[in-house]
Amino acid sequence: MDLHFGAGGPTDDERAAVDELLGPPTSSWEGADRRDADLRWARGGRAARGRRHLLLPGLHAINDRVGWISAGALTYLCRRLTVPPAEAYGVATFYAMFSVEPRPATVLRVCTDLACAAAGASDLCAGIESRLGRGVQVERSACLGLCERAPAALAIKAGDPVRTAVSAPATVQEAVLAASSPDSAPEEPSPTTAVPQAGDPSLTLLRRVGVVDPSSLDDYRAHGGYAALRRAFELGPAGVIREVTDSGLVGRGGAAFPTGRTWQAVASQPDHPHHLVCNANESEPGAFKDRVIMEGDPYALVEAMTVAAYAIGAHRGHLYLRGEYSRAAHRMQHAVDQARARGLLGDDILGRGHAFDIEIRRGAGAYVCGEETALFRSLEGHRGEPREKPPFPGETGLFGRPTVANNVETLVNVLPILAMGAPAYAMIGTERSTGPKLFCVSGSVDRPGVYELPFGATLGEVLRLAGVRDGLRAVLLGGAAGSFVGPDELDIPLTFEGTREAGATLGSGVVMAFDDTVPLPRLLLRIAEFFRAESCGLCVPCRVGTVRQEEALHRIGERTGAAAADDIALLREVGRAMRDASACGLGQNAWNAVESAVDRLGMYG
Amino acid sequence: MTVTPLGIPRRLLEFTIDDEKTRVPEGSTLLDACRAAGKDIPTLCHGDTLTPKSTCRICVVEVEGSRTLVPACSRKAEPGMAVRTDTARVRHSRRIVLELLASSTDLSTTPKAAEWIKKYEAKPDRFGPDAARPGEGPRVDNDLYVRDYGKCVLCYKCVDACGEQWQNSFAISVCGRGFDARIAVEHDGPLAESACVYCGNCIEVCPTGALSFRSEFDMRAAGTWDESAQTATATVCAHCEVGCTLTLHVQDNEIVKVTSPHDNPVTHGNLCNKGRFGHQHVQNRD
Ligand SMILES: Cc1cc2nc3c(=O)[nH]c(=O)nc-3n(C[C@H](O)[C@H](O)[C@H](O)COP(=O)(O)O)c2cc1C
Ligand code: SF4
Ligand code: SF4
Numbered sequence: 006m007d008l009h010f011g012a013g014g015p016t017d018d019e020r021a022a023v024d025e026l027l028g029p030p031t032s033s034w035e036g037a038d039r040r041d042a043d044l045r046w047a048r049g050g051r052a053a054r055g056r057r058h059l060l061l062p063g064l065h066a067i068n069d070r071v072g073w074i075s076a077g078a079l080t081y082l083c084r085r086l087t088v089p090p091a092e093a094y095g096v097a098t099f100y101a102m103f104s105v106e107p108r109p110a111t112v113l114r115v116c117t118d119l120a121c122a123a124a125g126a127s128d129l130c131a132g133i134e135s136r137l138g139r140g141v142q143v144e145r146s147a148c149l150g151l152c153e154r155a156p157a158a159l160a161i162k163a164g165d166p167v168r169t170a171v172s173a174p175a176t177v178q179e180a181v182l183a184a185s186s187p188d189s190a191p192e193e194p195s196p197t198t199a200v201p202q203a204g205d206p207s208l209t210l211l212r213r214v215g216v217v218d219p220s221s222l223d224d225y226r227a228h229g230g231y232a233a234l235r236r237a238f239e240l241g242p243a244g245v246i247r248e249v250t251d252s253g254l255v256g257r258g259g260a261a262f263p264t265g266r267t268w269q270a271v272a273s274q275p276d277h278p279h280h281l282v283c284n285a286n287e288s289e290p291g292a293f294k295d296r297v298i299m300e301g302d303p304y305a306l307v308e309a310m311t312v313a314a315y316a317i318g319a320h321r322g323h324l325y326l327r328g329e330y331s332r333a334a335h336r337m338q339h340a341v342d343q344a345r346a347r348g349l350l351g352d353d354i355l356g357r358g359h360a361f362d363i364e365i366r367r368g369a370g371a372y373v374c375g376e377e378t379a380l381f382r383s384l385e386g387h388r389g390e391p392r393e394k395p396p397f398p399g400e401t402g403l404f405g406r407p408t409v410a411n412n413v414e415t416l417v418n419v420l421p422i423l424a425m426g427a428p429a430y431a432m433i434g435t436e437r438s439t440g441p442k443l444f445c446v447s448g449s450v451d452r453p454g455v456y457e458l459p460f461g462a463t464l465g466e467v468l469r470l471a472g473v474r475d476g477l478r479a480v481l482l483g484g485a486a487g488s489f490v491g492p493d494e495l496d497i498p499l500t501f502e503g504t505r506e507a508g509a510t511l512g513s514g515v516v517m518a519f520d521d522t523v524p525l526p527r528l529l530l531r532i533a534e535f536f537r538a539e540s541c542g543l544c545v546p547c548r549v550g551t552v553r554q555e556e557a558l559h560r561i562g563e564r565t566g567a568a569a570a571d572d573i574a575l576l577r578e579v580g581r582a583m584r585d586a587s588a589c590g591l592g593q594n595a596w597n598a599v600e601s602a603v604d605r606l607g608m609y610g
Numbered sequence: 611m612t613v614t615p616l617g618i619p620r621r622l623l624e625f626t627i628d629d630e631k632t633r634v635p636e637g638s639t640l641l642d643a644c645r646a647a648g649k650d651i652p653t654l655c656h657g658d659t660l661t662p663k664s665t666c667r668i669c670v671v672e673v674e675g676s677r678t679l680v681p682a683c684s685r686k687a688e689p690g691m692a693v694r695t696d697t698a699r700v701r702h703s704r705r706i707v708l709e710l711l712a713s714s715t716d717l718s719t720t721p722k723a724a725e726w727i728k729k730y731e732a733k734p735d736r737f738g739p740d741a742a743r744p745g746e747g748p749r750v751d752n753d754l755y756v757r758d759y760g761k762c763v764l765c766y767k768c769v770d771a772c773g774e775q776w777q778n779s780f781a782i783s784v785c786g787r788g789f790d791a792r793i794a795v796e797h798d799g800p801l802a803e804s805a806c807v808y809c810g811n812c813i814e815v816c817p818t819g820a821l822s823f824r825s826e827f828d829m830r831a832a833g834t835w836d837e838s839a840q841t842a843t844a845t846v847c848a849h850c851e852v853g854c855t856l857t858l859h860v861q862d863n864e865i866v867k868v869t870s871p872h873d874n875p876v877t878h879g880n881l882c883n884k885g886r887f888g889h890q891h892v893q894n895r896d
C-alpha cells in the first residue's frame with residue numbers, strides 16, 4: 006500500500022482532537038515536524054492495519070470537537086492511522102452523525118419517527134425551526150430511542166468537550182434552550198421514569214432500575230451484584246454454557262437464536278482470540294429497553310459481559326453503543342472504569358486468573374450497524390455494510406475471529422439464570438420462550454415505558470398494563486421491521502412461537518399503540534422513509550427497492566380501493582423481491598409493516 | 611476469484627441442481643456448479659478475476675431450507691444441497707432486480723442487459739416518469755478514462771480491483787449511503803488529485819461501461835464506436851521486462867483500447883498505466 010495524501014493540513018483544533026485520542030505523532034509521516042529518525046521509520050502491513058479500528062473513534066473526535074470533518078482533518082487522521090483517504094471518506098460519509106460539509110457547531114435532532122410523529126413532532130419541528138437562527142442546524146431525525154417521552158429532541162454542541170442535551174417530552178421552548186445552551190438545560194429525568202413497574206418485587210431484569218444508584222459499584226453489590234460471576238467461577242466455562250443452554254435462553258435482539266448454542270460454538274473453536282461483542286446499537290424505531298438497562302443498571306451489563314466472556318474464552322469485550330445514547334455511554338464508561346479499578350475487570354478478575362476487559366465504541370448513526378456483520382465492519386473501521394452469511398460470526402466474526410454477538414437484554418438474562426439455576430429460569434414463561442421479557446410500550450398509552458413480563462403474556466395484557474387509550478386502531482409489533490396487528494388481535498401471546506403463528510414477529514419487543522386519531526398512511530410513509538434512509542446501499546433490492554416503495558406510498562397518499570390497486574400490486578412485487586433477495590435483514594424486512602397494514606388492517610382497501 | 615489450485619485434487623461434493631445430481635470440487639460456488647451443469651445464470655457483480663461482494667442479486671437461486679434466496683456467485687456448494695435455478699420465485703426476484711436497476715441506471719452499454727430484460731419480461735417503466743435516478747453526468751476530468759456514474763450499478767468491482775484484491779492503490783471507495791451511495795475518490799474530487807495511478811484495472815472489471823477509455827467515450831459520443839469493425843491483436847508489452855500480455859483493440863488503424871486476458875496467469879487482466887495507456891505514445895510517435 007503506497008498511500009497518497011492531499012496537501013491540506015488540519016486546523017489546530019482538529020489536530021488537537023486527533024492527538025488527544027492517538028497521542029502525539031511520532032514521525033513526519035504521521036504529520037509531525039520532520040526529523041532524522043523519520044528516515045528510518047516505517048509502518049506498513051500488519052502494524053498499519055492494526056490501527057484501522059481507530060478510524061471511527063478518530064472521526065468522532067474530530068466531529069465532536071469541530072462539528073464536521075474537513076478534508077484537512079480527514080487527511081491528518083489518515084496519515085496517523087495509515088488509512089487510504091478515499092476509504093476514510095467512504096467511512097465518514099456512511100454515518101448520519103458525521104458531516105463532511107461545514108455546518109454549525111450545534112445540531113438539534115428532532116425526532117419525527119413513529120411515537121414522536123403521533124405526539125405532534127411535525128408541529129414541534131416547525132415551531133423550533135421558526136425560533137432558531139442559523140447558528141443551529143435543525144435535522145429531522147429517525148427514532149432517538151426516547152419513545153416513552155415523545156416527542157423528543159437531542160442537541161449536540163461540538164466543542165471541548167462536546168455537550169449534549171435531551172429535551173423529552175419536548176416543547177418548542179425547551180428544545181430551543183437545549184440547543185442554544187445545552188449546559189443550562191434541565192437534567193434528564195431518571196431512567197426510573199421509563200419503568201412504570203419500578204420497585205415491583207416481582208421484577209427480575211428491571212429489579213435494580215430505580216432502586217440502585219447507577220454510579221455506585223458498592224450499591225450494585227449490595228443488591229446482589231457479582232453473585233452471578235462468583236457462581237460462574239464455581240461452575241467453570243463449560244458449566245456456565247450448560248446452564249445457559251438448559252435455561253432455553255433465546256436472543257432478544259430480534260433473530261431469536263438460542264444463546265447457549267452460539268456460545269458453545271465459539272467456545273469450542275480452536276482459532277483464538279475469541280471476541281465478545283455486545284450489540285447496543287438499538288436503533289429500531291420504538292425500541293429503548295437497552296438504553297434503560299444501561300442507564301439504570303449499568304454494572305449488570307458489565308457483570309453479564311464478564312460472565313459471557315469467561316464462558317466463551319474471550320479476553321476482549323466490545324460494547325457497540327448507539328451514537329445518540331450519550332447518557333448510557335457515560336454511565337457505562339463510568340461502570341467499566343469503576344469495575345476495572347476494583348479488579349472486576351482486568352488481568353485477574355476476583356483473583357481467579359480470568360483476564361477480561363471491555364472497550365466501549367460509539368456508533369455514529371446507522372441502523373444497519375445493528376446487523377452483526379455490519380457491526381463488525383464498523384468496529385474494524387470500515388463502512389458498516391453487512392456481508393454474506395455463511396460464514397457465521399461463531400466462525401468468522403470480529404477481526405475474522407470466532408465471535409459471540411449478543412443483545413444487551415440477552416446478556417443481562419444470564420445473571421438470573423446463574424442466580425436461580427437453569428431449571429427455575431426455564432419454568433418462567435412458556436416451553437419454547439423461557440424467562441422474562443422486556444417490552445417497549447409507547448404511542449397511545451397513558452404509561453409508556455419498558456415493561457417486564459414473563460413470556461406468555463398477551464398483547465392485550467401488556468397494553469392494559471400500560472393504560473392503552475380508547476379508540477385503538479393498530480399496534481405495531483417489533484418496530485419498523487415488524488408488523489401491524491389490529492385491535493381484534495389482542496389475544497396474541499407475546500412469545501416467539503405465538504407471534505410467529507399469528508404471522509407477526511416479536512422482534513426486539515417493541516409494542517407501539519396507535520389510536521384512530523393517528524393518520525396511518527403518514528406512519529407508513531415514515532416507515533418507508535426510514536428504510537430508504539437507513540439502507541446501506543450495498544444490494545440492489547434494498548438500495549432501489551426502498552426508494553420505489555417510498556415513491557409508491559407517496560403516490561397513493563390517501564387514495565384507496567381501485568385508485569390504489571396498481572400501486573399496491575407494485576408494492577407487493579417489489580416487497581417480495583426485497584424479502585427474498587436482499588442481503589440482510591434490513592432489506593428483507595423493509596416491507597413487513599406496509600404489507601401487514603394492507604393485509605391485516607385493510608388499509609387502502 | 612475462481613482460481614483452480616494445482617496440487618492435490620479437491621474432494622468432490624454431491625448435491626442436486628434442478629433435481630439433477632451434480633458433483634463439484636469442494637470450495638466451488640453454486641455459480642461454478644450451475645455453469646458447469648450448463649445453467650444460464652445472469653451475473654453482474656461477479657467477475658472472473660475477483661471475489662464478489664454479491665451486491666446485484668441477479669444471480670439468486672433457491673436453496674431448499676433457506677428462508678431467502680441465495681446469491682449463487684458467492685454461496686459455496688455443500689453436500690446434499692437442493693438448488694433450483696429457475697423457479698417462479700427466482701424469476702420474480704431477477705425480474706424485479708432488473709426493473710429496479712434499469713429504472714435507476716443507464717444500462718445501454720451493459721452487455722446482455724437488454725437480453726435479460728426481455729427474457730425476464732422486466733418493465734422498468736412501471737415506476738413512472740418520476741422514479742428517482744441518481745442523475746449523474748459523465749465525469750471527464752482526465753485524458754485517459756471517463757467515469758460515467760449514471761451507468762454505475764454499484765457492483766463494487768472497481769473498488770475491489772483498485773484496492774485490496776489487485777492494485778493496492780485504494781484510490782476509490784464507495785461513499786455515501788443507500789440510494790445516495792456513489793463511487794468516489796477522496797472528497798469526491800477529480801481523479802488527478804487522487805491516489806489513482808491510471809492502471810485502468812477498474813475499467814477492465816467494470817461490467818456496465820460506466821468506466822471506459824476516453825477514446826471509447828469520445829467515439830461513442832461521436833457515433834463512430836463500432837465493435838464489429840474492431841480487431842483484437844495479442845502482443846507483449848515492451849515497456850518493461852515483465853512483458854505482460856496485451857490485447858490491442860484496433861478500429862480504423864487506431865488503438866481504441868487495451869485489455870489483457872483475464873485467464874493470463876501473470877496479469878489476470880491487470881496492467882500498469884504504461885501497458886494500459888502507453889499506446890498513446892506509440893500513436894503520437896508518427
Ligand atoms: C438491520 C438490523 C438491525 C439490527 N439491530 C440490532 C440492534 O440494535 N441490537 C441487537 O441486539 N440486535 C440487532 N439486530 C440483530 C443482530 O443482527 C443479531 O441478530 C443480534 O445482535 C444477536 O444477538 P442476540 O442473539 O442476543 O439476539 C439487527 C439486525 C438487523 C438485520
Ligand atoms: S439489505 Fe439493505 S441494508 Fe442490508 S445489505 Fe442490502 S442494501 Fe444494505
Ligand atoms: S485506474 Fe487504477 S488506480 Fe486509478 S482508480 Fe482505476 S484501478 Fe484505481
Ligand code: SF4
Binds near residue numbers: 762815
Ligand atoms: S463504476 Fe463500474 S465497476 Fe465500479 S461499481 Fe460502478 S458498475 Fe461497478
Ligand code: FES
Binds near residue numbers: 663
Ligand atoms: S452476480 Fe451474484 S449477486 Fe451479483
